[in-house]
Amino acid sequence: MASPSDSSSFQWLSVGNVVSAGFRLYGANPKQYLTIALFGTLWVLLPFIATIGVVLFFATVQNYYAALGLLIPALIVLYLYAVAKYLTNSALIARLAFGELTNQPESLTDARRYVRSRQWSFLGAAFLLSLIYMSVSIIFYIILAIVIVGLFVSVIGVQIFQNPTPEALSANIGLFILTGLLILLLLLVFFTFLLWFAARFVSVEVLLAIEPGVTATQTIGRMWSLTKGSAWRIALILFVTFLVTLPIQLLAQVVTGGADAVIRAAGVSSGSSTYTTLSILIAYVMGFALSILVLPLWQIIKTVIYFDLRSRREGFGLQLRDRGTQSGPQL
Amino acid sequence: MRLFNRVSLSTPESVELEFTLAGIGNRTLALVIDYHILAAILIGFWILWSFFTLGLLSYFDKARVNYTAAPIWLLAIAFLVSFVLFTGYFAFFEVVWQGQTPGKRITKIRVIRDDGRPIGLSQAVLRSLLRPIDDFFFIGVFFILLGKQEKRLGDWAAGTLVIQEQRPDRKSTLAISDQARTLAIELPTLADLSQLLPDDFAVVQTYLSRRYTMEPQARNDLSLKLARQLRNLIGLEIIPPNTTADQFLEAVYVAYQQFFDSERPDDRR
Numbered sequence: 259m260a261s262p263s264d265s266s267s268f269q270w271l272s273v274g275n276v277v278s279a280g281f282r283l284y285g286a287n288p289k290q291y292l293t294i295a296l297f298g299t300l301w302v303l304l305p306f307i308a309t310i311g312v313v314l315f316f317a318t319v320q321n322y323y324a325a326l327g328l329l330i331p332a333l334i335v336l337y338l339y340a341v342a343k344y345l346t347n348s349a350l351i352a353r354l355a356f357g358e359l360t361n362q363p364e365s366l367t368d369a370r371r372y373v374r375s376r377q378w379s380f381l382g383a384a385f386l387l388s389l390i391y392m393s394v395s396i397i398f399y400i401i402l403a404i405v406i407v408g409l410f411v412s413v414i415g416v417q418i419f420q421n422p423t424p425e426a427l428s429a430n431i432g433l434f435i436l437t438g439l440l441i442l443l444l445l446l447v448f449f450t451f452l453l454w455f456a457a458r459f460v461s462v463e464v465l466l467a468i469e470p471g472v473t474a475t476q477t478i479g480r481m482w483s484l485t486k487g488s489a490w491r492i493a494l495i496l497f498v499t500f501l502v503t504l505p506i507q508l509l510a511q512v513v514t515g516g517a518d519a520v521i522r523a524a525g526v527s528s529g530s531s532t533y534t535t536l537s538i539l540i541a542y543v544m545g546f547a548l549s550i551l552v553l554p555l556w557q558i559i560k561t562v563i564y565f566d567l568r569s570r571r572e573g574f575g576l577q578l579r580d581r582g583t584q585s586g587p588q589l
Numbered sequence: 590m591r592l593f594n595r596v597s598l599s600t601p602e603s604v605e606l607e608f609t610l611a612g613i614g615n616r617t618l619a620l621v622i623d624y625h626i627l628a629a630i631l632i633g634f635w636i637l638w639s640f641f642t643l644g645l646l647s648y649f650d651k652a653r654v655n656y657t658a659a660p661i662w663l664l665a666i667a668f669l670v671s672f673v674l675f676t677g678y679f680a681f682f683e684v685v686w687q688g689q690t691p692g693k694r695i696t697k698i699r700v701i702r703d704d705g706r707p708i709g710l711s712q713a714v715l716r717s718l719l720r721p722i723d724d725f726f727f728i729g730v731f732f733i734l735l736g737k738q739e740k741r742l743g744d745w746a747a748g749t750l751v752i753q754e755q756r757p758d759r760k761s762t763l764a765i766s767d768q769a770r771t772l773a774i775e776l777p778t779l780a781d782l783s784q785l786l787p788d789d790f791a792v793v794q795t796y797l798s799r800r801y802t803m804e805p806q807a808r809n810d811l812s813l814k815l816a817r818q819l820r821n822l823i824g825l826e827i828i829p830p831n832t833t834a835d836q837f838l839e840a841v842y843v844a845y846q847q848f849f850d851s852e853r854p855d856d857r858r
Contacts, residue, residue, distance in 0.1 A: 274696050275753075277614025279592040281734065359592075483804060498618050502734075505727030512726075572807035576796055578789050578818045 271566045276495050277502065280559035283355050290366065291351050291554035298347030299550050305337040338381065345380035349373045349467035351557040352564075356468050359565050360575070373467050382474035383462050390478075394455060398448050405444065406437055457492035458485045461564035464557070468564070484567045492563055499559050503552055510548045514540055594739060596750065600705045608705075610739045611698040611751040613730070622692035627678050631671055638667050676717045683713035688749075697754045712747040719743035763797045769839035772829060776844040780823040785845055789822065793842050800835070812838060 271279065284291060312329055316322075350373045357364040373380075413433055459481050466477045485492060517540045526533045568574035594610040611619075642663050649656040682690040687707045688700035700708050700716070719742050723729030729741035738750060776782065796815060800808050816834035819841055828837050 272615070272696065274612060274615030274618045274698075275593070277617070278612025279614075281613050282592055282594070285734075486804075487802070494618075495614075498614055498621070501621065502613055502617050502730065505730045508727060570799070570802060571804045573796060573799065573803055573811045576792055576811065576815070578792055578815065578822065579786075 270570055271562065273491060273494050273498060276562045276566060277498050277559065279359075279562050280499070280555060281502075283358055283558050283562070284555055286358065287354075288554075290354070291558070292550065294347050294351050294354075295550045295553040298344045298553065299546065301340045301343035301347070303546075305333060305340045308336060309333060341384070342377050342381040345384055345463060346373050346377045348553065348557050349376070349380055349463045351554050352461075352464040352561045353467040355558045355561040356464070356565065359561065376466060379466055379474045379477075380463055383466055383477055386474060386478055387459060387462060390459075391452075391455075394452070398451075402441065402444055406441070409433075409437060409440070453493050453496075454489045457489040457496065458482055460485065460492050460496070461560040461567070464560050464564045484564075484571050486571075488567060488570070495559065495563060499555070503555065506551065507548065510544050514544045517544075593753070594737070596738060596752075598703065598705055598750075606705050608701075608750070608752040609755070611696075611753055612739070613733050615696040615698045615753065616733060616739075616751060617730075619690065619692035619696040619698060622695055623679070623690050626691055627675065630674060630678065634670065634674060635667065638663075638670075676714070676720075679717040679720065680710070680713040683708060683716070684710050693751075698751055699754050700749050700751050703748045703750060708747070708749055712749050715747040716743035716749060719746055763794070763839070763842070765839045765843055766836055768832065769836045770843060772832060772836065772840035773843035773847065775829075776825075776840055777848055780825040782823055782841075782844060782848045784823050785819075785841075789819070790842070790845050793819070793838055793845075797838060797842055809834075 312333065316326075350369055353369045353373055354364065354366070357369070410433070413430075459478065462477055462481050465481055465484075466472065466474065469477075469480075472480065518537055521533060521536050521540075522528060526536065565574070569576075593612055595607060596610055597605060597607040599605050642660070645663070646656060646659065649659065679690055683700055686694065689698075693699060700712075702708055702712065720729075723732070723741045723743055729743070732741045732745075733739045738744075740750070744750065793815065796811065800812070803811070812834040816828065816837045819838070820828055823841070832840075
């Protein structure tokens with residue numbers, strides 16, 4: 259069981275401490291997390307490489323088009339499988355980090371076996387979440403359209419839509435500016451709302467990777483109730499984490515720029531196609547490396563958020579010490 | 590594992606002190622807050638300064654003075670004042686508030702010297718002057734992330750550390766029901782309270798102070814579990830009827846406090 263740690267173990271984590279703890283956990287075992295992130299990201303690359311292969315094949319052979327009927331479904335299945343693999347690997351990072359966080363570390367094999375058994379639940383939860391996000395966006399655009407059309411109709415009347423002459427348009431220039439500002443304001447509200455929304459569902463796959471016996475649907479409901487009242491704090495955590503990753507992104511930019519300079523110094527002229535290919539390749543490799551580097555960090559931060567939410571909302575870790583040996587007969 | 594970096598240092602009086610370092614998250618958040626306040630101050634200054642400039646120039650205009658050199662001087666003064674505001678903001682607050690700025694105060698962190706003493710003017714100014722270098726290409730972030738003592742260049746130069754403030758939770762009075770109070774009076778005769786350890790008490794206290802933010806279902810489960818465990822620990826036969834788990838925990842909390850308050854005078858003798 260958990261060792262009798264100091265009483266600070268059931269202290270709530272402040273915004274900054276969530277971020278610091280995330281970095282500490284990452285730094286304690288970077289090799290393991292990075293390896294998992296590498297394989298997870300490679301899985302996502304696979305369907306793209308396959309698609310490029312298929313396209314190249316048909317572009318050169320220009321025959322056997324009937325095979326497409328089989329190849330396209332196969333590619334879709336491959337794509338779904340790859341996403342599930344990516345999500346599973348991300349969840350594996352979270353599960354391992356949670357073990358460290360609660361002083362009950364799990365072996366890589368055990369953790370992997372567990373998350374693998376839930377592979378399709380991760381895909382299901384991600385699918386449900388994207389449906390939710392999609393419907394929220396659609397509702398927003400409908401509201402936006404209703405507000406704008408309503409504004410025009412109530413101020414000028416319907417004729418501006420039936421007969422949009424330049425004179426009628428220029429006569430209402432103030433209204434257009436007003437509408438533009440209104441759209442900006444609504445967009446701002448929408449993005450704020452989206453941030454709040456994302457914070458409410460922040461650790462869904464973490465929860466799925468840790469708690470036994472929950473389905474993808476239940477997970478989303480549970481996350482919603484766990485994050486109740488904590489959305490803005492979580493949003494701030496995500497913002498601070500993003501800020502700390504900025505230097506790393508900047509470093510990647512510098513490295514890309516440096517590589518570019520090296521290519522040019524090697525005598526490749528900046529107009530040639532070799533140069534374009536090389537610089538695009540370098541940019542892709544850098545982006546790839548960056549996402550591998552940053553993925554564990556986000557997963558671990560989400561795990562710490564989840565851990566903190568559990569202790570806030572459910573008193574996780576609040577337990578009397580098991581004193582079986584002390585209270586029993588000792589003589 | 591430990592979630593935060595810790596450092597132990599000995600004071601000039603050779604007292605061993607242990608501190609939890611501030612951590613990258615708190616320091617980033619504090620800086621974000623401070624830079625927003627500073628930006629507001631600077632914008633306010635520039636607005637006031639431009640009003641002042643316009644007024645002065647129109648006065649020169651009326652007085653028919655040749656003022657071709659004045660704008661550049663006014664601009665130079667404005668830049669100088671901005672620099673002083675930027676450096677002075679951090680130095681001023683870190684000296685006056687003993688190592689804290691508004692951002693650090695909100696995030697509950699503090700700058701101290703390497704030997705644990707509060708920082709003085711020279712340390713604060715040195716940290717403040719090196720801040721632009723630490724900010725340049727975020728060099729400071731890498732120093733904080735990779736160094737064991739989480740020191741940015743300014744900290745190395747000034748010989749300072751940034752630590753978390755060790756202020757205990759504000760002792761809020763817990764809501765104790767009347768039923769629990771009456772039970773607490775009987776409890777010492779019914780059960781063996783000496784079986785309780787300070788750790789157990791801390792758990793009960795934490796539960797009681799946090800229960801209102803918990804999910805109702807989880808709270809019910811937890812209070813029942815704690816109540817059952819406690820009952821076994823203190824050897825209570827049955828929890829008196831019509832007592833909820835919460836009330837029982839409150840009663841144990843009150844009874845424990847009274848129990849050990851009454852014992853303490855004996856220790857002093």
